[in-house]
Amino acid sequence: MSFINYSSREINCKIVYYGPGLCGKTTNLQFIYANTNQQAKGKMISLATETERTLFFDFLPLSLGEIRGFKTRFHLYTVPGQVFYDASRKLILKGVDGVVFVADSQIERMEANIESVENLRTNLQEQGYDLDKIPYVIQYNKRDLPNAAPLEELQNLLNPKGIPHFEAVAPKGEGVYETLKAIARLILTELKKGT
Amino acid sequence: MQPQMVMYDEEFQQISAVCERLAREANAKIVFLVDKNGQLIASVGATENLDTTSLASLTAGNIAATGGLAKLIGEKEFSILFHEGEKDNLHISIIGGRVILVVIFDSRSSLGLVRLRVKKASDELNKIFDGLMKKVQVPGAGSPFAEITDDDIDNLFSE
Numbered sequence: 001m002s003f004i005n006y007s008s009r010e011i012n013c014k015i016v017y018y019g020p021g022l023c024g025k026t027t028n029l030q031f032i033y034a035n036t037n038q039q040a041k042g043k044m045i046s047l048a049t050e051t052e053r054t055l056f057f058d059f060l061p062l063s064l065g066e067i068r069g070f071k072t073r074f075h076l077y078t079v080p081g082q083v084f085y086d087a088s089r090k091l092i093l094k095g096v097d098g099v100v101f102v103a104d105s106q107i108e109r110m111e112a113n114i115e116s117v118e119n120l121r122t123n124l125q126e127q128g129y130d131l132d133k134i135p136y137v138i139q140y141n142k143r144d145l146p147n148a149a150p151l152e153e154l155q156n157l158l159n160p161k162g163i164p165h166f167e168a169v170a171p172k173g174e175g176v177y178e179t180l181k182a183i184a185r186l187i188l189t190e191l192k193k194g195t
Numbered sequence: 196m197q198p199q200m201v202m203y204d205e206e207f208q209q210i211s212a213v214c215e216r217l218a219r220e221a222n223a224k225i226v227f228l229v230d231k232n233g234q235l236i237a238s239v240g241a242t243e244n245l246d247t248t249s250l251a252s253l254t255a256g257n258i259a260a261t262g263g264l265a266k267l268i269g270e271k272e273f274s275i276l277f278h279e280g281e282k283d284n285l286h287i288s289i290i291g292g293r294v295i296l297v298v299i300f301d302s303r304s305s306l307g308l309v310r311l312r313v314k315k316a317s318d319e320l321n322k323i324f325d326g327l328m329k330k331v332q333v334p335g336a337g338s339p340f341a342e343i344t345d346d347d348i349d350n351l352f353s354e
């Protein structure tokens with residue numbers, strides 16, 4: 001839930017990157033961290049295993065600039081994608097303002113993608129959110145790999161509602177900022193509605 | 196879903212005053228308040244060389260994780276956590292089920308003193324947050340963003 005601070009004239013919003021294990025959530029944040037100028041970002045925190053799998057979350061605070069005299073700050077979080085970390089994923093979703101679903105384009109990962117979207121929907125429901133009503137975009141990552149499924153197939157399987165989608169190669173930054181901007185835009189538009 | 200979190204100048208001043216007094220009376224180095232989603236509300240004390248944004252996010256993560264543990268063993272939540280370090284200690288408590296109060300202190304203070312002062316400050320903070328919530332629920336306390344245009348949003352990304 002966004003936090004509007006009239007005292008410091010700031011607005012804080014929480015974006016969660018969701019998706020199956022190894023789909024590239026952490027890589028998205030790492031690219032943003034590495035390519036954002038110093039003033040606009042805080043420290044990136046990664047609570048990870050020794051093999052660099054996310055254990056609890058990654059966290060990256062970003063400032064995007066001002067709207068009507070309010071500084072807009074976005075807190076980016078990733079969840080751990082591995083199936084058995086479900087309890088942690090639920091915790092990270094608390095207070096979320098918008099979700100980026102990072103799908104792994106590889107054909108072999110299609111089951112995992114589908115399972116993860118379903119898991120996202122269920123976990124949001126437990127918190128009283130409806131995935132169809134909150135700001136939500138989808139990123140098809142790993143487009144560079146030879147075994148990547150055709151876009152159309154991914155769309156059919158993972159995006160029946162036709163939400164905004166982006167093709168990405170996260171380590172190269174392709175599609176990374178486009179995705180971030182899209183979700184930030186949806187969140188701000190939602191705030192405008194004042195729901 | 197949680198209610199929209201809002202902070203106004205009046206309450207911010209009151210909250211900061213309570214935190215400052217707590218820091219003084221408990222001989223603490225740093226006192227800060229975080230909402231359960233990890234957003235920093237206020238911080239006082241020797242915070243110059245401290246990454247308070249990271250601190251806020253990790254504190255909330257910590258509370259979320261121990262809250263999850265509590266539920267597993269049939270507790271509602273653990274309302275107080277204490278971490279003891281070689282020099283500095285962390286006292287973390289949940290206020291009114293919604294905000295997290297963190298006190299960092301060293302050997303110039305003691306757990307007993309911190310506990311005592313935190314208790315008093317918690318009651319005061321609770322009242323302030325109660326008032327804040329009521330203010331927020333009043334209709335017409337609308338978002339300042341109701342007026343923004345698509346252009347405003349575009350401009351944010353053009354820089």
Ligand SMILES: Nc1nc2c(ncn2[C@@H]2O[C@H](COP(=O)(O)OP(=O)(O)OP(=O)(O)O)[C@@H](O)[C@H]2O)c(=O)[nH]1
Pocket residue numbers: 019020021022023024025026027028052053054055078079080081082141142143144145168169170171
């Ligand atoms: N070829 C290719 N590799 C990628 C891409 N995105 C991420 N990777 C690689 O995939 C591996 C896993 O990426 P992470 O970002 O750690 O995955 P994650 O989604 O955070 O995984 P969990 O933390 O386990 O949930 C890393 O070795 C990345 O370099 C991509 O677009 N193309």
Ligand SMILES: [Mg+2]
Pocket residue numbers: 025026027053054078079080081
């Ligand atoms: Mg990760």
